[in-house]
Amino acid sequence: MTRPGGPALAGAPAEKARSFGPSVKRLIRLLLAYRAFTVTVLASIVVSVILAAVAPRVLGHATDLVFDGVIGATLPAGLTKDQAIAGMRESGQNTFADMVSSMDVTPGVGVDFSAVGRVLMIVLILYVGSSLLAWLAAYLLNIVVVGTIRHLRAEVEEKVHRLPLRYYDASARGDLLSRVTNDLDNLSQSLQQTIAQFLNSVLTVIALLVMMIWISPLLALIAVVTVPLAIIATTQIAKRSKPHFIAQWSSTGALNAQVEEAFTGHELVKAFGRQHEIEATFDDRNSQLYESSWRAQFISGIIMPTIMFLGNLNYVAIAVVGGLRVASGALSLGEVQAFIQYSRQFTQPLTQIGSMFNLMQSGVASAERIFDVLDAEEESADPTDPESPEHGHGLIAFEDVSFRYTDDKPLIENLSLVAQPGHMVAIVGPTGAGKTTLVNLIMRFYDVDDGTIRVDGVDSRRMTRDDLRERTGMVLQDSWLFGGTIYDNIAYGDPTASRSEVMEAAELSHVDHFVRTLPDGYDTVLDEEGGGVSAGERQLITIARAFLAKPTILILDEATSSVDTRTELLIQKAMANLRTDRTSFVIAHRLSTVRDADVIVVMEDGRIVEQGNHDQLLAAQGAYCRLYNSQFAGPAEVEADHAHAELP
Incomplete structure (x- = not known):
C-alpha cells in the first residue's frame, strides 16, 4: 500500500509541544475523578502537617521548663x-539579668519534671x-493514583481502537508500544x-512559615531570604533539565x-548478515538514551545540593542572631530551639521539592507522550442516523472515486x-498501483476524498463501520494469529x-x-508468532477464520502467496463454493x-487501465497481456516486450 512519505521516525518529538503547567493541570483533573478520596487525602495531609508543625513549639516549652528549673535552682x-x-x-x-527577666523562674526551685512529662506526652x-x-493519606493516595492510571490505561486502549489506519502507517510500532507501556x-x-511528598512539603513550608513568624518576625525574615534564591535556582536548573527528560523518553x-524491528525480522537479519549493522544502530540509539538520561539526571541532581547549601547558610545566620536574642531576653531558649528546628524543617521540604523535580519532569514528559496519543485525530464519527442495506448480496460500486494520502500526491x-x-x-x-488502497477504501480504513463507494446501493459512509465490516472478511498477506489454540x-471469525461450523x-x-x-x-497452542506451524499453514488458518465469518464481501490481499500452487488452486475451488451472494x-x-x-481489473498509477476476463484481456494485447507474458515468457521475450513497449 502506498503510504504518505513512509513511516515517521521513532520517538520523534510531538508536533504540538506542551509546557509543564498545562500537563500538570490535566493530570490533576484526572486525579480529581476520585474526588472524595482526593479531598480526604488533602485534609489528612493538612491536619498532619499542622500537628507536626505545632509539636516543636510545644517541645520548646519543655526546654523552657527544664532551663527555667536549672536557672531557678542556682538562685x-x-x-x-x-x-x-x-x-x-x-x-x-x-x-544575665535581662535573660532571667524573660524567664518563668522561682529562685531556689528546680526542674518540675511532672510538668515536663505532661508536655512531652x-x-x-x-x-x-x-x-x-x-499513613492514611498515603494509603488513600495510592488508591487514587493506581485507579487513575488504570483509567488512563483503559482510555489509551480505547483510543488506540479509535485511531485511523493513517495514524499507524505514520508511526513506529515500537514507539507507540513504549508510550502505552513504559510511559504509563x-x-x-x-x-x-x-x-x-509534594503536597506535604508545600503545606509544611506554609505551616512552618506561620509558626516562625509567630515566634520571631526578624528570624522568620532571615529564614525566608533563602526561599527566593532556592526557587530561582530550582527553576533555572529544572528548565535546563526538561528537554533532556523529553529526549530521554523519546x-x-x-x-x-529498533529492538522490536530487529526481533521481528531476526531471520532476515541473519540471512543477510546484517547483525553488525543492527548492533551498530542499537549502540548508537543506546548511546543517545545514555546521554539524554545522564544529562537529565545530572542536571536535575544539582537541585538538592544547591538547596542544602543555601539551607546551611540560613542555619548559621539563625543560630547567631537567635543566640543574641536569647542573651538580650527578647526570646526564650525554648523559642530559639523551636525556631532552629523549624528552620531546619523549613529547608527540608524545599530540598525535597527540589529532589522531586527530576521525577516530576520525567513523569510529565511521559504524560505528554501519552497525551499525544489521546489527542491524536480519531476516525470520523459514524452517522447519527446510519443506513443499512436491506439485502446483503455484495454489490459493490465505485463511482468516480478519488483518494490521496497527501494533498500534493494524487493516488x-x-x-x-x-x-x-x-x-x-x-x-x-x-507495486504501488493502488491495489491495496482500493480494498482499504472498501473497508473504510481510509475514507474517499471524492466520489462514492456503494455497498448494495448504500453509500458506505452512511453505514456504521461495524455494520460494514461485519459484512466483510479480509485476509492479508501478513498472517496474524494470537496466542491460543488453532x-x-x-x-x-x-x-x-x-x-461443526468451525470444522467445516x-x-x-x-x-x-x-x-x-x-x-x-486443534488444541495445539500457538504463540503470537504462530510458532509450531509453517508460514503457509498460518495463512490457511487465517483463511479458515475468514470463511467461518461467512462475509458478504471477501477480500484476499495476496492471501495465498505463502501457500504452494496446488493448495492455492484447492482454495480457489473452495472459494467458488462460497460465492453465492458473496x-x-x-x-x-x-x-x-x-x-x-x-x-480482472488492471491498475496503474491509481487508475483502472483495463478490465475484463482473462481471455478478453489477453486478446486485447494491453497492460494485462504484458504482465502475463512477463511472468510466463522467457527472459529474451520479456526484454523484447519491454523494447517494443518503449517504441513510439
Whole structure:
C-alpha cells in the first residue's frame, strides 16, 4: 500500500509541544475523578502537617521548663524573682539579668519534671497523630493514583481502537508500544513517589512559615531570604533539565522501535548478515538514551545540593542572631530551639521539592507522550442516523472515486468500478498501483476524498463501520494469529459458531488435513508468532477464520502467496463454493491464480487501465497481456516486450 512519505521516525518529538503547567493541570483533573478520596487525602495531609508543625513549639516549652528549673535552682532560695534580678544588676550581671527577666523562674526551685512529662506526652500525641494521618493519606493516595492510571490505561486502549489506519502507517510500532507501556508505568511511579511528598512539603513550608513568624518576625525574615534564591535556582536548573527528560523518553521509544524491528525480522537479519549493522544502530540509539538520561539526571541532581547549601547558610545566620536574642531576653531558649528546628524543617521540604523535580519532569514528559496519543485525530464519527442495506448480496460500486494520502500526491483519480454479487474480482498491477488502497477504501480504513463507494446501493459512509465490516472478511498477506489454540484462532471469525461450523471452515480452507497430523490437533497452542506451524499453514488458518465469518464481501490481499500452487488452486475451488451472494476481491501478483476470475481489473498509477476476463484481456494485447507474458515468457521475450513497449 502506498503510504504518505513512509513511516515517521521513532520517538520523534510531538508536533504540538506542551509546557509543564498545562500537563500538570490535566493530570490533576484526572486525579480529581476520585474526588472524595482526593479531598480526604488533602485534609489528612493538612491536619498532619499542622500537628507536626505545632509539636516543636510545644517541645520548646519543655526546654523552657527544664532551663527555667536549672536557672531557678542556682538562685538563692527565699528571694522573689525581682529581688534576684535586682541583685544581678547590682553585681554588674546585666545581660544575665535581662535573660532571667524573660524567664518563668522561682529562685531556689528546680526542674518540675511532672510538668515536663505532661508536655512531652502532648508532643508524643501530636507526632503519633501526625504519623497516623500521613499513613492514611498515603494509603488513600495510592488508591487514587493506581485507579487513575488504570483509567488512563483503559482510555489509551480505547483510543488506540479509535485511531485511523493513517495514524499507524505514520508511526513506529515500537514507539507507540513504549508510550502505552513504559510511559504509563513511569507516570504511575512518578505520581506515587511525588504527589504525597509534594503536597506535604508545600503545606509544611506554609505551616512552618506561620509558626516562625509567630515566634520571631526578624528570624522568620532571615529564614525566608533563602526561599527566593532556592526557587530561582530550582527553576533555572529544572528548565535546563526538561528537554533532556523529553529526549530521554523519546530515545527510549526509538530504542524500543529498533529492538522490536530487529526481533521481528531476526531471520532476515541473519540471512543477510546484517547483525553488525543492527548492533551498530542499537549502540548508537543506546548511546543517545545514555546521554539524554545522564544529562537529565545530572542536571536535575544539582537541585538538592544547591538547596542544602543555601539551607546551611540560613542555619548559621539563625543560630547567631537567635543566640543574641536569647542573651538580650527578647526570646526564650525554648523559642530559639523551636525556631532552629523549624528552620531546619523549613529547608527540608524545599530540598525535597527540589529532589522531586527530576521525577516530576520525567513523569510529565511521559504524560505528554501519552497525551499525544489521546489527542491524536480519531476516525470520523459514524452517522447519527446510519443506513443499512436491506439485502446483503455484495454489490459493490465505485463511482468516480478519488483518494490521496497527501494533498500534493494524487493516488486514485475518478475511478469507477462495479463488482456484481457472486463474482470474483481480481485486482492486478505493478507495486504501488493502488491495489491495496482500493480494498482499504472498501473497508473504510481510509475514507474517499471524492466520489462514492456503494455497498448494495448504500453509500458506505452512511453505514456504521461495524455494520460494514461485519459484512466483510479480509485476509492479508501478513498472517496474524494470537496466542491460543488453532481452534480458538479459527473461531475468532465467529465466536457464536458451533464446533461443526468451525470444522467445516477448516476443511474448506484445507486446514483440517495438516491439523490432524499435529499431536494435539486443534488444541495445539500457538504463540503470537504462530510458532509450531509453517508460514503457509498460518495463512490457511487465517483463511479458515475468514470463511467461518461467512462475509458478504471477501477480500484476499495476496492471501495465498505463502501457500504452494496446488493448495492455492484447492482454495480457489473452495472459494467458488462460497460465492453465492458473496463478492470476492482478490489482489494477486501471480496471474495464474486469477485466470478464473469473473472480472480482472488492471491498475496503474491509481487508475483502472483495463478490465475484463482473462481471455478478453489477453486478446486485447494491453497492460494485462504484458504482465502475463512477463511472468510466463522467457527472459529474451520479456526484454523484447519491454523494447517494443518503449517504441513510439
